[in-house]
Structures are given as structure tokens and as C-alpha cells.
Amino acid sequence: MSDLAQTKTGGTQESQLPMAVLYGLAAAVIWGAWPVVSALGIRQSLGVADLAVLRFSVAGLILLPLVLRHGSGGLGWSRAAVLALCAGTPYVLASAGGLTYAPAGQGGIITPSCMLVFSTLGGWLLLGDRPTRQRWLGIALILAGVALIGGQALLSYQPGQWKGHLLFAAGGLLWASYTVALRAWRADPLQATALVSVLSLVFTLPVYAVFAEPRVLVAPSGELFGQAVFQGLLAAILALVCYSRAVAILGAGRGAVFATLVPAIAVLLAYPLLDEVPATTDLAGAALVTAGMLTALGLLPSRLLSWGRSPASRAGR
Numbered sequence: 034m035s036d037l038a039q040t041k042t043g044g045t046q047e048s049q050l051p052m053a054v055l056y057g058l059a060a061a062v063i064w065g066a067w068p069v070v071s072a073l074g075i076r077q078s079l080g081v082a083d084l085a086v087l088r089f090s091v092a093g094l095i096l097l098p099l100v101l102r103h104g105s106g107g108l109g110w111s112r113a114a115v116l117a118l119c120a121g122t123p124y125v126l127a128s129a130g131g132l133t134y135a136p137a138g139q140g141g142i143i144t145p146s147c148m149l150v151f152s153t154l155g156g157w158l159l160l161g162d163r164p165t166r167q168r169w170l171g172i173a174l175i176l177a178g179v180a181l182i183g184g185q186a187l188l189s190y191q192p193g194q195w196k197g198h199l200l201f202a203a204g205g206l207l208w209a210s211y212t213v214a215l216r217a218w219r220a221d222p223l224q225a226t227a228l229v230s231v232l233s234l235v236f237t238l239p240v241y242a243v244f245a246e247p248r249v250l251v252a253p254s255g256e257l258f259g260q261a262v263f264q265g266l267l268a269a270i271l272a273l274v275c276y277s278r279a280v281a282i283l284g285a286g287r288g289a290v291f292a293t294l295v296p297a298i299a300v301l302l303a304y305p306l307l308d309e310v311p312a313t314t315d316l317a318g319a320a321l322v323t324a325g326m327l328t329a330l331g332l333l334p335s336r337l338l339s340w341g342r343s344p345a346s347r348a349g350r
Contacts (some may be wrong), residue, residue, distance in 0.1 A: 049282045057279035057291035063272040065141055065298025066263075069306050071129045072137035074260045076307070078252040082245045083135065085125040086237060087257075091265020093234030094241055096227035106224040113228040116220070119211035121233035128204030135197025136309045139182055141299020143198055145292065146175045146322045147205025148212070149329060155213040172327025178321030181314050226273050229283040 071084055079087075105113045131140050150172050156162035164172070183198045215225055241247065249257060280288035296319045303309040313321075 035057055035121050046166060053279045053282035054186040056275040057288060058294075059289040060272045060276035060279065061294040062298055063267050063275075064145070064292075065295045066302055067268050068128070068132060068140040068144070068299055069135040069302045070260070072140075072303075072307055074256065075129070075132055077256055079248050079256070079260060080246075081126055081129045082241055083248050083252070084260065085122045085127050085233075086126055086241050086247075087249065087261045088125060088264035088269050089121065089230050089233040091238055091261050092226070092230035092269035092326050095266070095270065096230050099224065099227040100231045103224060105228065106221060108218060108220055108225075108228070112214070112218055112220075113232060114223055116211055117229045117236070118233035119207050119214065120225075120229045122237045123130075124207040124211070127200045127207060131193070131197040131200030131204065133197070134193045134195075135201065136303060137307055138300040138303035138309050138315060139198070140201045141303070142182060142296040142315070142319050142322050143179055143201035144205045144208070145295045146179055146247055146326065147202045148208045149205075149292075149326060150175055151209030152212045153329065154155060156216065158252060160217060167331060168329045171325045171327070174325030176325075178318040178325060181321065182318035184314075220279055221284050222273055226270065230269060290327070291328045293323050293330065296322050296326075 074084055075081065108116075128140065128144055131144075153164055153168060157164055179202075183195065211229075214220075215222070276288070276291065279291060282288075282291060300311050300315060302320050304311065
């Protein structure tokens with residue numbers, strides 16, 4: 034590429050920087066708000082299964098034309114079914130189900146942090162993406178933060194809260210499996226989202242209608258509409274589109290920084306909306322998790338990570 038082309042490309046990226054930041058922040062706020070808004074729905078009139086059905090009914094109907102036009106997008110329907118199992122109804126049931134036992138702020142910390150840990154391990158074991166020393170350090174910080182939050186719950190003898198933590202971790206494992214599969218199969222994110230939403234709608238709706246007690250039939254219309262818009266439009270579609278746009282402009286490394294904002298956003302939103310006052314251990318755990326994510330994603334300044342190393346070792350890095 035010529036110097037002139039590079040200048041034009043760099044200039045275009047710099048001019049799009051404000052929009053990229055807005056896209057990234059929008060995705061982070063939606064992801065951070067998801068456990069809080071979901072917990073709000075569970076505290077009011079809806080159940081965990083209702084949230085899953087609302088999410089995939091709205092997203093599935095909106096994205097159905099994409100599936101009808103492109104089919105499985107070259108993935109094959111068996112792989113599409115695997116993606117739906119990982120990021121579809123089981124993921125929502127695990128992550129939202131944890132909210133019936135543990136605070137939403139803790140879910141907003143544990144689920145994304147476990148997702149990063151499990152996706153790193155899965156990438157290493159299944160795709161040959163060996164983590165660097167820096168990523169191992171980040172994972173250690175994340176696990177320390179999660180242990181601080183979960184350990185405090187066990188020490189304070191809060192009944193059943195550990196079940197919520199396990200469900201949050203299961204949600205992280207499911208989403209990590211989805212992430213690793215996307216990388217292994219090189220699936221388009223929007224097409225994969227469409228497949229997950231449509232297949233989840235097709236398989237979940239009949240089971241929900243037969244075996245569940247549909248609370249959507251008796252829930253207040255305002256609450257139902259709000260949850261449908263947030264779950265199906267904002268969380269399932271818009272957050273992915275915004276994040277993908279941010280990554281397209283900034284690159285994967287710089288775009289990934291927005292994911293590190295999710296734990297703090299969840300804790301901060303849970304206080305005014307759910308009256309969940311974060312404990313000191315929750316705040317400390319959130320700080321450790323955020324620091325670990327920044328470290329694992331390679332987003333800390335290199336001079337901080339090379340502190341204490343000899344000049345010769347830094348030069349030979």
C-alpha cells in the first residue's frame with residue numbers, strides 16, 4: 034500500500050474514532066445492563082423462561098429474512114444447531130437463572146469474566162492459540178476477583194447464592210464455547226446471531242407453550258413491551274452490531290477494551306435500579322476482574338507490564 038493510501042486510511046479511521054467510541058460504549062452499556070434489566074423483570078412479573086422466549090421471539094422474527102435468504106451461511110445446519118445450543122436458550126436460562134439466587138451486579142462480573150477465561154483456554158486447547166504470559170496474568174487476576182466475590186458469599190452464609198454463581202459461570206462457559214466455535218468455523222457474527230435467534234425460537238417456543246406457565250399472558254403490557262425491546266432488539270441484535278462496528282474501525286485489540294467496562298457498568302446500574310448496594314468485596318472483585326481483562330486483552334501500556342524487568346530482557350522481547 035502506498036504512503037498516500039495509508040494516510041487516507043489512517044485519516045478515515047481517525048475521523049471515525051468518535052463514532053467508534055459511541056458504538057463501543059453502547060454495546061458495553063447494553064451488555065452491562067442485561068443482568069440488571071433481566072433481574073428487574075424476574076422481580077416483577079416474568080420468569081426466566083419468559084425472558085428467553087421474549088429475546089428469541091423478537092430477534093428471531095427480525096432476523097428471519099436473513100436466514101431465509103442465506104440459509105446456514107455456509108456453516109451447515111449441524112454447526113448452526115451447536116451455536117444455538119451454546120448462545121441460545123441454554124445460555125439465557127443459565128445466566129438469567131442465576132439472578133434468582135445471586136445479585137445482578139455479581140452476575141455482571143462473573144459471567145463475562147468466566148467467558149474470557151474459558152474462551153482463552155478453549156482457544157489454546159482446541160485452536161492452538163497458546164496464551165502469552167501476559168494473558169495468563171490477566172486470567173489469574175480475573176479468577177482472583179471472581180473468587181473474592183464468591184468466597185465472601187460462602188463466608189457470609191447467604192443461602193443459595195453459590196448456585197447463582199455456578200449458573201453465572203455456566204453462562205460464561207456456554208458463551209465461550211460459542212466464541213471458540215465462531216473462530217474455528219469463521220462464521221459471520223450477524224449471520225450466526227440470526228441462526229441462533231431463529232433456531233432458538235423454533236425449538237424453544239413449542240416447549241415453552243406446552244411445559245411452562247407463560248407469564249407473558251398476564252404480565253403488564255408496559256413491562257412486557259420494555260423487556261421485549263431490550264431482550265430481543267437491544268441485547269440480542271443492537272449490541273452485537275455496535276460492537277462489530279467498533280471493532281471494524283478500531284481493530285480487535287482496541288475494540289475489546291469496551292468489554293472490560295461491562296462488570297463496572299453492571300455493578301453501578303444494579304445500585305439505583307435494584308437497590309443492590311455493592312459490598313466492598315464486590316467492588317474489589319470488580320476492580321480485579323477489570324484489571325485482569327485489560328491485561329489479558331493486551332490493553333495495558335507495555336511499560337507497566339515490563340516494570341521490574343531488565344533492559345536486556347525488554348529489548349529481547
